[in-house]
Amino acid sequence: MAENLELLTTESRNEQSMQIDTANPIDILRIMNEQDQLVALAVKDVLPDVEAAVQFVFESFKNGGRLIYLGAGTSGRLGVLDAVECPPTFSTDPEMVQGIMAGGERAFLKAVEGAEDQPDLGVSDLKELGLTKEDTVIGIAASGRTPYVIGALQYARSIGAKTVALSCNKNAAISKEADQSIEVIVGPEVLTGSTRLKSGTAHKMILNMISTSSMILIGKAYENLMVDVHVSNQKLKERAIGIIRKITGVSYEQALEALEESGLQVKTAIVMIKTNTNKQEAEKLLVEANGYVKKAIQSVAE
Structure with a gap:
């Protein structure tokens, strides 16, 4: 060649x-x-x-x-x-x-x-x-x-x-x-x-x-937000809090609380807030929705 x-x-x-x-x-x-x-x-x-x-x-x-x-x-x-x-x-x-x-x-x-x-x-x-x-x-x-x-x-x-x-x-x-x-x-x-x-x-x-x-x-985004970001440092934790707030409209403190309760899982925190559920219930909703945040939230509204 x-x-x-x-x-x-x-x-x-x-x-x-x-x-x-x-x-x-x-x-x-x-x-x-x-x-x-x-x-x-x-x-x-x-x-x-x-x-x-x-x-x-x-x-x-x-x-x-x-x-x-x-x-x-x-x-x-x-x-x-x-x-x-x-x-x-x-x-x-x-x-x-x-x-x-x-x-x-x-x-x-x-x-x-x-x-x-x-x-x-x-x-x-x-x-x-x-x-x-x-x-x-x-x-x-x-x-x-x-x-x-x-x-x-x-x-x-x-x-x-x-x-x-x-x-x-x-x-x-x-x-x-x-x-x-x-x-x-x-x-x-x-x-x-x-x-x-x-x-x-x-x-x-x-x-x-x-x-x-x-x-x-495969469900790694909500609108144009990275809802599956890996929270491995303070910068990414702040980004995660910002993402949660943009989607849910809650205060900084509420977003931080949900993020920590979710085990730093942004998707879970969002579903917890939007469906008024705890971590276990939110995780179940996400599994049933194959990881798609919108589908998990909509399944409760239906």
Whole structure:
């Protein structure tokens, strides 16, 4: 595949930045900013493909499965970043959304040379996770040709897991190995081949969309509020109190009392207040409503 590298859009030269090496700082920044503005439009073009990925993840979550991100280098790091933000934002088990990358955890801070060139490592990493057919695997590679990702996607499909290939090139090699491809074409990078720039930005936007949309669909939001935020520090406790007050209209003191009585479970505290029930009764209502706060509240009003 090496001989075809220069044919990729992600490796082509950007006509708008040909003189960037002699530009002054503000002009460098202006060029980068103008190019970055193209990213959101490129993402807009692939929203139907992203929606298909969200449906896979939603079904996985409903069936007790997981979302697994997988990639090498920047692509792998973006997957890990999105995964580790899910527990504090949505109170999910760390196992529910996971990010793995070629070379393992040490590769997050320092590149592990050659790891991405071995498809068998992608297979072994998924086997180590105990991948099942209920899981969804999203392979990320800006070039769309990373052997580590190809091997992983091939294995995931072979056991019946849903697979998504996320790249920044048309007709990407990894697209052929997935149930759903997302090829977001952001055009040549400001620095030729530096896919941590526009490609990385596009991929971060899409991963944010996939995880957040999937969490909303399984009841992790009330209107646009994070009602399943994990209260692990004072800042998040204050945020939780604010969320409770916005939804219920109670005083700060009442919100704090309900939050503490609920065991720092924001959903439970909201249902307690809105339905005038205790912790045990509110928890029961939430279970019966499959975790959806609005449904739990409405079930009492009906």
